[in-house]
Amino acid sequence: MVASLGYAAPAAKVPLGPYSFERREPGANDVMIEIKYCGVCHSDLHQVKDEWGSSMFPMVPGHEIVGKVVRVGSAVKGFKVGDLAGVGCMVDSCRTCGTCKQGLEQYCENGFVGTYNAKEKDGKTITQGGYSNNIVVDEAFVLHISDKLELSAVAPLLCAGITTYSPLRHWKVSKGQKVGIVGLGGLGHMAVKLAHAFGAQVVLFTTSAGKSEDAKRLGADEVVISKDAAAMKKHLKSFDFILDTVSAPHDLNAYLALLKFEGTMTLLGVPPAAPSLNVGNLIFKRTQLAGSLIGGIKETQEMLDFCAEHGITSDVEVIAIDKINEAYERMLKSDVKYRFVIDMATLKS
Ligand SMILES: [Zn+2]
Numbered sequence: 001m002v003a004s005l006g007y008a009a010p011a012a013k014v015p016l017g018p019y020s021f022e023r024r025e026p027g028a029n030d031v032m033i034e035i036k037y038c039g040v041c042h043s044d045l046h047q048v049k050d051e052w053g054s055s056m057f058p059m060v061p062g063h064e065i066v067g068k069v070v071r072v073g074s075a076v077k078g079f080k081v082g083d084l085a086g087v088g089c090m091v092d093s094c095r096t097c098g099t100c101k102q103g104l105e106q107y108c109e110n111g112f113v114g115t116y117n118a119k120e121k122d123g124k125t126i127t128q129g130g131y132s133n134n135i136v137v138d139e140a141f142v143l144h145i146s147d148k149l150e151l152s153a154v155a156p157l158l159c160a161g162i163t164t165y166s167p168l169r170h171w172k173v174s175k176g177q178k179v180g181i182v183g184l185g186g187l188g189h190m191a192v193k194l195a196h197a198f199g200a201q202v203v204l205f206t207t208s209a210g211k212s213e214d215a216k217r218l219g220a221d222e223v224v225i226s227k228d229a230a231a232m233k234k235h236l237k238s239f240d241f242i243l244d245t246v247s248a249p250h251d252l253n254a255y256l257a258l259l260k261f262e263g264t265m266t267l268l269g270v271p272p273a274a275p276s277l278n279v280g281n282l283i284f285k286r287t288q289l290a291g292s293l294i295g296g297i298k299e300t301q302e303m304l305d306f307c308a309e310h311g312i313t314s315d316v317e318v319i320a321i322d323k324i325n326e327a328y329e330r331m332l333k334s335d336v337k338y339r340f341v342i343d344m345a346t347l348k349s
């Protein structure tokens, strides 16, 4: 076995602390990565608090992992020792179902294996994530990372980046289109950067006027304060596509009204209660309300390559690992621009 050191939540709603554990010895197809940075995703917070009712403890969270390859199995073809590598939200899937065969492992009909808080395909081993010094992953789920970009700022691309890139690509956002992004958090700030890079006219919707200047710096052409009914009304029936990154309860109808004929609005967050829908907003304009989940491995590599080519990274605040509990508190107050990233060099043995 491989000795690992990380930070784990010992139980629900208990602060994270240092934790020693073991990972499997790298097999023929495995890559072992020495983790340099790991992003802090909002879903880490949900899972350590057991808000989705599926948490297993002790839990080492983290699924925005970047680092250096330190060992490779005998059958590994795509990676060598010394390569930069990344791991996102998945470490395995059935690989045989229809969606897996299309490279859409995130929609695996048998359920993908999450990077942490999930059971491996053996049905026993619980996966542990990236708030740790190393990880062992099958090379089929490991990504190549360019050395052109600041490594700490690349980490959030592995979840926040692909989660926004995939729907923007799937609904073919491009030059000449008017695209709305709802919310300017970890996901929203990546969505603004990417939609701008794809050439769209980008309108950012936010509840806080204080975010306007920053949104424009990130690539928004216009910022609309969503509580301002008159400002919202100016955009009625004008959007080709709206990407809604907010999981807190909010009124979807206000945005559906802004879609033009056959426009699409895609949701990335799951609100705690079912939203009320004015179905007329769908019927009278043949609009679509859709959802999207992260992205497949092939598309994640495509996204990373696109970001390297266009110099796109996340805006991050790098923290020491012993500040993780404070970081969670600040995330609850939206006090982060826009992603915390743990510097794993601060993890002392
Ligand atoms: Zn995530």
Ligand SMILES: [Zn+2]
Residues within 6 Å of the ligand: 093, 094, 095, 096, 097, 098, 099, 100, 101, 107, 108, 109, 110, 111
């Ligand atoms: Zn599958």
